[in-house]
Amino acid sequence: MTILNESHAPRVGTADARDRRPPLRRTGRTGTPSYRRRRRLLGLAYLAPALLVYGLVVLLPAGQGAHLSLYHWDGITAATWAGIDNYTGFLTDPTLRRAVGHTLYFIVFFSLLPIVLGLTSAALAARKDVRGAGIHRWFIFLPQVLTPAVIAVVWKQIYAPDGPLNAVLTALGMDGLTRGWLGDFTWALPALGLAGTWAAFGLCMVLFAAGMQNIPGELYDAARMDGAGPVREFFSVTLPGLRGQLAVVLTLTLLGAIRVFDIVWLTTRGGPGTSTITPTVVLYQRAFANPDVGAACAIGVVLALVALIVSLVVVKLSEGDD
Amino acid sequence: MVSRSRTGRIASLLAPLATAGLLVGCVPGTDGTGAANTASGAVTTDPAEMGQVTLHVLDYFTGGVDDAWMKAVVEAFEKQYPDITVERTSLPWSDVMAALPLKLKSADAPDIVPPNPGWQSMGTLVRGGLVLNLDNYAKAYGWNEAFPPSIVNQHQFSTDGRHMGTGSLFGTPVARASLIEVYYNRALLQKTGAKVPRSYGDFQTALGKAKAAGITPIALGNADQLGITAPLFSLMNAFGTQSAISDFTYSHHDVNIGRSGLPQAVSAFRQWSDKGYLDKDYAGTDAANAAQNFVNGEGLFHFNYSGSLPLRPGQSKEFGSFVLPREDGGAPVATASSASNLSIASKSKHPDAAAAFLNFAAGEEAAELAVRKGAMPLLHPDVQAPAGDPLLADDVAIAQDISARGTAVPYLDWATPTLFDTINTTMQSMLAGRSAPDAVVGAVDENVAAFRKSLGR
Numbered sequence: 001m002t003i004l005n006e007s008h009a010p011r012v013g014t015a016d017a018r019d020r021r022p023p024l025r026r027t028g029r030t031g032t033p034s035y036r037r038r039r040r041l042l043g044l045a046y047l048a049p050a051l052l053v054y055g056l057v058v059l060l061p062a063g064q065g066a067h068l069s070l071y072h073w074d075g076i077t078a079a080t081w082a083g084i085d086n087y088t089g090f091l092t093d094p095t096l097r098r099a100v101g102h103t104l105y106f107i108v109f110f111s112l113l114p115i116v117l118g119l120t121s122a123a124l125a126a127r128k129d130v131r132g133a134g135i136h137r138w139f140i141f142l143p144q145v146l147t148p149a150v151i152a153v154v155w156k157q158i159y160a161p162d163g164p165l166n167a168v169l170t171a172l173g174m175d176g177l178t179r180g181w182l183g184d185f186t187w188a189l190p191a192l193g194l195a196g197t198w199a200a201f202g203l204c205m206v207l208f209a210a211g212m213q214n215i216p217g218e219l220y221d222a223a224r225m226d227g228a229g230p231v232r233e234f235f236s237v238t239l240p241g242l243r244g245q246l247a248v249v250l251t252l253t254l255l256g257a258i259r260v261f262d263i264v265w266l267t268t269r270g271g272p273g274t275s276t277i278t279p280t281v282v283l284y285q286r287a288f289a290n291p292d293v294g295a296a297c298a299i300g301v302v303l304a305l306v307a308l309i310v311s312l313v314v315v316k317l318s319e320g321d322d
Numbered sequence: 323m324v325s326r327s328r329t330g331r332i333a334s335l336l337a338p339l340a341t342a343g344l345l346v347g348c349v350p351g352t353d354g355t356g357a358a359n360t361a362s363g364a365v366t367t368d369p370a371e372m373g374q375v376t377l378h379v380l381d382y383f384t385g386g387v388d389d390a391w392m393k394a395v396v397e398a399f400e401k402q403y404p405d406i407t408v409e410r411t412s413l414p415w416s417d418v419m420a421a422l423p424l425k426l427k428s429a430d431a432p433d434i435v436p437p438n439p440g441w442q443s444m445g446t447l448v449r450g451g452l453v454l455n456l457d458n459y460a461k462a463y464g465w466n467e468a469f470p471p472s473i474v475n476q477h478q479f480s481t482d483g484r485h486m487g488t489g490s491l492f493g494t495p496v497a498r499a500s501l502i503e504v505y506y507n508r509a510l511l512q513k514t515g516a517k518v519p520r521s522y523g524d525f526q527t528a529l530g531k532a533k534a535a536g537i538t539p540i541a542l543g544n545a546d547q548l549g550i551t552a553p554l555f556s557l558m559n560a561f562g563t564q565s566a567i568s569d570f571t572y573s574h575h576d577v578n579i580g581r582s583g584l585p586q587a588v589s590a591f592r593q594w595s596d597k598g599y600l601d602k603d604y605a606g607t608d609a610a611n612a613a614q615n616f617v618n619g620e621g622l623f624h625f626n627y628s629g630s631l632p633l634r635p636g637q638s639k640e641f642g643s644f645v646l647p648r649e650d651g652g653a654p655v656a657t658a659s660s661a662s663n664l665s666i667a668s669k670s671k672h673p674d675a676a677a678a679f680l681n682f683a684a685g686e687e688a689a690e691l692a693v694r695k696g697a698m699p700l701l702h703p704d705v706q707a708p709a710g711d712p713l714l715a716d717d718v719a720i721a722q723d724i725s726a727r728g729t730a731v732p733y734l735d736w737a738t739p740t741l742f743d744t745i746n747t748t749m750q751s752m753l754a755g756r757s758a759p760d761a762v763v764g765a766v767d768e769n770v771a772a773f774r775k776s777l778g779r
Binding site for chain 1: 349350351416419420423427442446447449450452483544545546547603604605606607608611739740742743746747748750751754756
């Protein structure tokens, strides 16, 4: 779509130039109503292909999903009306309630932790011209270029009973701590969370590092003149200067936490018991394994709404004082 | 920057689309696909009347022995029916099960599909009229007489789709078994001084001897929730009677769960865990790795489906197999089915040719091909194992025994669409000591009762 729009861009320019000539002669008027309408229609015409595709592949299925969520349906036989039954599952179904709780837990690991680590790491790297900073950044960014399936396989290996983590613990003489991490009711959830932190950390750091380079050096000089130490400098200059990046990173990582699926499905399938289950895993099970399409759609609708609200709130907050 | 009024305008243009989605097909599932699912009265078994036909077959035989056998069967079938061409599509098991409803509804549905027996897959397809009632073909080919009743039941549903294990045939078995058995490591068994267990007591003794000798008694892995059902169902078969397990799974005759052997099986499993008979890392190891560990010699026994060991050529000499002996000393009962159920799509334009393929895949030649490719046969007790493969010889002997005595029971998790998850999550909690064995039994009972109610029974 972008390519299409760009290739049309010059023609927009010429069309505009041609249209603009007459109003220039009639000073004091910004354009006739018919001109404005035509301009608006022209804009819509250019947008039309994108809007059409968006409507067909996003909005139409979204509407269908919302519709299906009001029925009990096995995907094949005639559905029966459910009203809001599928939605009350969020209150009454213990599995789903646990899954929602795990999402809140994952927000810490997939969003808050990577942001804190990313900020710290970027601030440390930006303060002085550290040797090898490029390589350092490259290493930390590496998880971003791996597909989630690969990340899952790597961490499954790391947490395996005979995997590297237990080997390190044994080497340090802490045999008592070794365990099959992903099979442990207490540790499976934080173990998967840390894998998520590792995966999201790099993106946060690179975005923050890029943002810091755009903060004018004079601000730091001024802060130092006023006697600010590194910590004060960070909170008074760096952090406010990164508000835009913070909004982007918060949106991306929060949505990531709400949607966690691949790493759980490819390692524990929500187990042991239901100790790592997430709403998306429940959605998948209900949609494909034990056909209960309406319940799956209700989960999808709720996740979409929550994601929408989260992004709106983050955007509003980041624009707040401007 | 797009102004607010314009965003509003665009939204107002797009909103109808989303609303349209809400209204498409007022009640889902009432588009009338596959309403007629009974083969018309006249069926033919004569290839001359079938004409030039291309059959599209969907299967989950993606590799190894599975694929080799299926290829050989297709080749032999095409030789016998030169006018019929078979085109296969193979996908992983879970992909097939997830895609079946959509594939069967589409305009170019495959002719032959492999829905899993039970309520997860086949039951729903029968209720939706998406697979063909095969009664007329069963009569024409004599299937109900040729197959043992315990196998035939696995492919039956009532025509209203409310009862399983009885009524009309909606699929057929193939001449290859998928059976839960116990594998043993011959060298380690000798080292412990035990013999191949002939009784349940022998088996427990062997476990104790292995533990004492510092050998992992049972190689197990359940991190991915795929390792529990094989040992659990074996234990059920050791404690419950064949009829009670079948009836409970099919929801026939209101069998009390206490008679299914499940309560004793769960308790026995807990005892194995308490006594340290299970691989100490089973909770953090996934099922495939556990099988690999067993093949690598790390464990005396291993519960698994027939043909599931990742053996290298020549390695099968090191292992043997048996069905867990019954606690009361009776003839062994095995959780066993055909390696795949084959059904015909209601939309198939060539049901006669498809039925001919089903008949061939269940025939003696297909069973011969199974043993030749190193797989466990089914339905044909006369098929002999080739010499020089003691593990396959054990497997063939088991298959003969189960086919001859008719002592197959269905997989318990067929009983409801969600039972597999229920069994796995509750068993994990119980084995971790977070709940009592009763909790597993109660959850299973509740799950089955809730599903029966949803069927309106």
